[in-house]
Amino acid sequence: MANKQPLVTIKGKKDGLILSLDDRCSFEQLIAELKTKLSVQGTYYHDDPLISVKVEAGNRYLTEEDRKEIHKIIREEKQLFVAEISSNVFTAEQVEEKVKQQQLTTLTQYIRSGQEVRVDGDILLIGDVNPGGKIIATGNIYVMGALRGIAHAGYSGQDDKVITASLMKPSQLMIADVISRDPDPNGEGTHVMEFAYVDHNTGTISVDRLQSLFRRSLESTKRS
């Protein structure tokens, strides 16, 4: 590779900067050039808005430490913040983890008192969760039956996960680290399917009719 080709290319976009990093030089070279490139950037005024930076590492695998270092260098420039560091390369472990998070496990069984079912990703349960039973997923929980026990969605910390049930009569609901006892104790006898989610305005778990789930997902796709 000719030395003239810059190792760090900076492109300006409407919503911020994109830093394209060369993926064939050594990481030390890259860091050195990144530092010089960023330091020669023009002067900013203090009241300028922060500029978001997307870092594209191309076909280079970045370890956690590498990412932290890049993050640190960019943060040192007062006017810049890192929106995203992306790379085309994942370790096999990361890919496995990703696949797990996205898979849907279907189970046809009763979760009875004293039993605990734990899955990675989403779970579709055809059956009931009885009082004293527990269902745990890192993703969403869909119960085609009565939920009378404990359900914990977003186990590894994502509070955008939901819990749905044909009959929502839980003894406890948890989404990420938000805990709630039956959030809708007056909903006795409703034959409307419901779902539970974290209401970000109040930080608590709310229950709504299943139909509203559609609106919610519509909003979240619009947002992103």
Add this chain to the structure above:
Amino acid sequence: MGEAIVITSGKGGVGKTTTTANIGTALALQNKKVCLVDTDIGLRNLDVIMGLENRIIYDIVDVAEGRCKLSQTLIKDKRFECLKLVPAAQAKDKTSIQPEQMKAIIDELKRDFDYVLIDCPAGIEQGFKNAIAGADHSIVVTTPENSAVRDADRIIGLLEKEPNISSPRLIINRIRNHMVKTGGMLEIDEILDVLAVDLLGVVVDDEEVISASNKGEPIALNPSSRASIAYRNIARRILGESVPLMSLDENKGFFKKVKKMLGMR
């Protein structure tokens, strides 16, 4: 080759032993060869309810430890030739017998009897594991209370994991119709909704059951008691007949009472 049925509940005091004694008696009334096995070692009761306490010489631990033959422990019932009891030991505890030994004993009994009814101790520990070791079928007894239903649910979960035991059937014991009506007791449908198992029978709460147990004569022998009829119906269902559930309404009994007063019974 007969079949072995374990009668269990998880919670104590819901009527496992009474149920065992009465189903056994009701099956014997149908001329089946029945053996009752008490596995509640250390807290044996089945012999008391059957009125056979003073006939015990050898018990199930003696068999397991090789002090006697299995046939020597069999106690013949006072009333039926075809009904036998294998008593539990009273001076030992649950660890004095292993599941494999229990299975061997039950398998041996199955050769000679049509039905082997195993009375399970309360709890889910060693005693429970012993009791279910040789069973082919299971009956879960519960009462219409939340705590008993919870424990029944736990037990059903454990029984469903056992590969050799068919899916459990349920007996709801000591139901009081007036309390169900006022909402103070769980309804049958409510219980079945949660437990999702087949219902084998419903036994009404009947004071006569207690006095009969105290006398050492199972209530199933008394043809006029409502609980007795319930147990007999359960026995018939075990034999494969389809018997409709008895109505719980006590008003129906009024006419009978009049008849009784007039000496028509």
